[in-house]
Amino acid sequence: MLKDSYDIAIVGGGPAGLNAAINCADDNISVALFEKDREIGVPVRCAEGTSEEALEKYAFVDQDAICSTFNRFKFVAPDKKFVEMESNSMRGFVLDRKKFERSMARKAAEKGVQIFTRAHVRRAQDKGKPVVKVNYAGQDHTVQAGLVIAADGIESRIARDFGIDTTLSMRDTDACYQMTLTNIDVPEDTVQFWFSEQIAPGGYVWIFPKGSKTANVGLGINGLYSEEKLAVDMLEEFVKENFPETTMVNSAAGGVAAASSLKQLVNDNFIVIGDAAHMTNALTGGGIASALAAGKMAGEQAREAILAGDTSQSMLKGFEKEWHRTIGKDYRRMYRLKEAMLKINDQDFNKLAEKFENTPPEEVKISKLMTTMLKRKPSLIIDVTKVFAGL
Amino acid sequence: MLKVDNQRCDLCGLCVSVCPVNALEMFEKYVEVDQGKCTACTKCTRICPVRALSLNEERGQDA
Ligand SMILES: Cc1cc2nc3c(=O)[nH]c(=O)nc-3n(C[C@H](O)[C@H](O)[C@H](O)COP(=O)(O)OP(=O)(O)OC[C@H]3O[C@@H](n4cnc5c(N)ncnc54)[C@H](O)[C@@H]3O)c2cc1C
Ligand code: SF4
Ligand code: SF4
Numbered sequence: 001m002l003k004d005s006y007d008i009a010i011v012g013g014g015p016a017g018l019n020a021a022i023n024c025a026d027d028n029i030s031v032a033l034f035e036k037d038r039e040i041g042v043p044v045r046c047a048e049g050t051s052e053e054a055l056e057k058y059a060f061v062d063q064d065a066i067c068s069t070f071n072r073f074k075f076v077a078p079d080k081k082f083v084e085m086e087s088n089s090m091r092g093f094v095l096d097r098k099k100f101e102r103s104m105a106r107k108a109a110e111k112g113v114q115i116f117t118r119a120h121v122r123r124a125q126d127k128g129k130p131v132v133k134v135n136y137a138g139q140d141h142t143v144q145a146g147l148v149i150a151a152d153g154i155e156s157r158i159a160r161d162f163g164i165d166t167t168l169s170m171r172d173t174d175a176c177y178q179m180t181l182t183n184i185d186v187p188e189d190t191v192q193f194w195f196s197e198q199i200a201p202g203g204y205v206w207i208f209p210k211g212s213k214t215a216n217v218g219l220g221i222n223g224l225y226s227e228e229k230l231a232v233d234m235l236e237e238f239v240k241e242n243f244p245e246t247t248m249v250n251s252a253a254g255g256v257a258a259a260s261s262l263k264q265l266v267n268d269n270f271i272v273i274g275d276a277a278h279m280t281n282a283l284t285g286g287g288i289a290s291a292l293a294a295g296k297m298a299g300e301q302a303r304e305a306i307l308a309g310d311t312s313q314s315m316l317k318g319f320e321k322e323w324h325r326t327i328g329k330d331y332r333r334m335y336r337l338k339e340a341m342l343k344i345n346d347q348d349f350n351k352l353a354e355k356f357e358n359t360p361p362e363e364v365k366i367s368k369l370m371t372t373m374l375k376r377k378p379s380l381i382i383d384v385t386k387v388f389a390g391l
Numbered sequence: 392m393l394k395v396d397n398q399r400c401d402l403c404g405l406c407v408s409v410c411p412v413n414a415l416e417m418f419e420k421y422v423e424v425d426q427g428k429c430t431a432c433t434k435c436t437r438i439c440p441v442r443a444l445s446l447n448e449e450r451g452q453d454a
Contacts, residue, residue, distance in 0.1 A: 036419050045403060120418065155404025155417040168408045175405060175440040223409070223438050231440035253440040255405025 002116060002141055006032040007306045009132045009145035011121045011158050013040045016274025016291035017151030018104040019059055023299025024149075025111040029306050032143065033108065034119035034134055041101035045254035046288070047178060047216040048095045049191055049208045054289030055093065058296050062103035067210040068094045072190040072361060075369070077353035078197070078346040083369065084190070086361035092191070094208045094216070095288075124148045125161040130269040147302055147311045149271045151295065154255045156276035162267045166276060170223035171342075172259035174203050174285060177231035178218025180250040184243055186215055195349045199234050201225035202342055203285075217243070220256055220285055222342065256285040260335040261328050266316035273298045279323075281331055282338040290327055297322050340374065348376050392447055393424045393431065399443035406435035406444060 008024050010017045013035030025031045037043075048067070055061050071091045076082040105115055119136040125148075126133075132143040150158035159166045184207075186192065192207035199205060202222025209215045219235050232253065239246065259278040265271060273279065273294035280287035301319035305311045352373045356364055393414075400422060407415045407422070414428035415435060436444045 036417075038419065043402075118419070153404060155407040157407065157413065157416060160413055166408070167411050170409065170434060170438065173405065173409055173438055175438050176403075177440050221440075226440070227437040230442055253401035253403040253405070255403055255408060255438070255440070257408065 002032070002114075002136055002143065003030070005144035006030045006114075007146045008032075008149065008302050009034065009124070009130070009143060009147075010149045010151060011124060011132075012151035012153055012274070012276070013037075013101070013105065013115065013117070014151060014153055014274060014291060015059075015101065015104070015288055016276070016279075016295045017149070018101060018108055019292045019295025020149050020151060020273060020299040020302070021108040021113040021115075022060070022104065022111060023296050024303040024306075025108065025113045026303065027112065029303060031113045033113055033115045034121050034132070034136070035115070035117045036120035038118055040105045040115065040117060041098035043252055044097045044250075045178070045252045046097055047206050047208045047218055048097050048210070048288075049092055049206075050095060050286065050288040051090065051092045053091075054293065058289065058292040060104070060107055062099065065096050065100035065103055066093045067096050068188050070094065070189050070191050070209070072187070074190050074192040075353070076192060076194040077349040078195060079350045079353070081350065081353035081357055083353050083356040083359070083364055084361040085364040085366070085369075094191075094210050096210075121152070121158060123161055124150070124158045125270075128268070145269075146306055147269050147271070149273065149298055149302060150276050151272075151274045151291075153275045154257060156272070159270075159272040159276060162270040162272075164262065164264050164267065164272060166262065166272070166278070168257055168259060168278065170226075172257060172278070172282070173223035174220035174256040174258050175223065175226040175231045176203075176218055176220040176254040176256055176285075177235045178216055178252055178254060179235060179239065179248045180210070180214060181217050181239065181243060181246040182212075182214045182249050184213055184215045184217070184246045194238075195346075197346050199238050201229060205235075205238055214249070218254075222258070224342075256280055256287070258282040258285060258338055260332050261323065265320040265323060266313055268313045269311045271298045271302060271316055271319060279327070279331070282335040283341065284334070290331070293327055294323060337370070343377060344373060348373055351376060392426060393429050393435070394445050394447060395422050395424060396443045396445070397421060399441050401441055401443070403440065405438055405440065409434040409438050
């Protein structure tokens with residue numbers, strides 16, 4: 001039953017919102033989570049790959065939700081020469097996000113969080129106060145909240161109610177399309193990244209294996225090029241050419257914020273996290289780990305604020321500072337690398353692959369790849385040196 | 392006027408994220424356009440991964 005008021009209202013039931021819910025709820029705090037879709041965990045607009053380390057650090061992992069484990073990375077150049085890298089410290093999982101989110105929702109519910117699906121939040125602020133206007137199961141309701149956490153994904157509008165502009169520039173946006181393919185013959189322990197200006201300008205093609213001859217195959221095109229190259233057409237072409245024998249079992253369009261996270265993450269009675277706050281790794285487009293991390297940090301902060309009876313901006317700043325000091329800082333570097341990568345062309349990638357073609361996978365390192373590639377672009381060396389020097 | 396082709400639209404929400412004037416809103420099964428707010432800047436039509444949006448009369452442009 002929907003109540004008239006909650007201590008904490010969370011908008012969005014993705015990894016960010018669910019992890020915030022798990023981390024803020026306890027016996028003394030009432031929490032409602034609103035998700036506009038009919039079910040938690042669907043539709044999946046994601047390649048579902050994430051790092052083992054991040055998952056273990058920030059979230060509870062249901063073993064059932066892990067489809068495959070990888071420790072090899074294959075980078076394919078436009079001329080199809082490739083470099084392979086093996087790294088146990090970068091081990092990761094390809095998840096079943098539907099199962100993963102369902103298990104998180106169960107855990108949140110066990111902690112007393114009330115989860116509402118088919119609950120579309122239209123606004124979350126009224127005359128400066130956190131008031132949630134939600135259409136739930138076809139009816140409009142008004143719910144008072146002590147604090148609102150916006151975890152409403154790429155389509156976010158809630159932060160705008162609290163004076164935080166979440167508009168993405170074209171340059172910081174990737175238009176994506178993905179298919180889940182079966183009867184695909186790819187090694188299960190390897191995630192693949194294919195680069196080509198023809199197919200995925202400003203982005204790349206990914207192949208993330210899910211086991212049982214199934215894989216998520218998709219691509220992202222930077223917003224500067226997305227008008228001339230349509231993601232769905234490019235992916236169809238790619239699959240036809242490279243994996244003609246496969247069958248598509250699912251497909252989805254999607255968008256990635258290839259941006260640096262928003263500077264302002266809090267206001268009075270308000271926190272924004274996850275894709276809504278552009279908390280994605282701009283270089284890879286990965287955002288599950290950061291959504292979980294931010295969910296945890298924000299959930300803990302929200303709980304502390306409610307217990308202290310102080311949900312002012314200055315109280316909530318603790319979260320903002322923690323984010324920018326930790327992952328936010330790493331992601332600012334990733335953003336610089338993305339900016340550098342936008343200047344790399346097909347020839348550069350071909351040369352790089354040629355150079356590393358015969359290097360054993362255990363000896364290939366990301367930093368080595370980056371610096372080698374950028375040696376061909378003297379103007380970028382300074383940018384990239386700064387990144388690795390942590391400036 | 393901005394038109395949404397509901398047959399093509401996959402509900403990914405990307406168009407909402409680039410709209411500088413908050414003229415778009417995602418619902419569970421469709422995207423809603425506030426024609427009064429839309430300035431026909433073309434950002435959403437250029438970003439949509441499946442080309443579900445179109446402007447049938449060009450007004451200003453905003454890179
Ligand atoms: C094609 C593609 C592939 C990707 N691959 C990867 C990958 O392999 N690894 C990785 O780490 N990341 C990947 N990402 C990014 C990753 O999916 C996101 O970063 C992650 O889902 C962000 O989580 P979130 O909780 O912030 O948002 P979301 O998962 O988007 O959840 C937001 C939720 O809020 C709901 N919502 C929105 N507005 C409202 C409202 N007004 N009222 C109620 N509910 C609302 C939405 O319905 C949605 O369920 C990929 C993204 C795309 C598009
Ligand atoms: S970007 Fe295109 S597919 Fe995605 S919601 Fe907007 S109109 Fe639909
Ligand atoms: S054309 Fe521009 S102003 Fe109009 S809805 Fe699209 S992005 Fe918004």
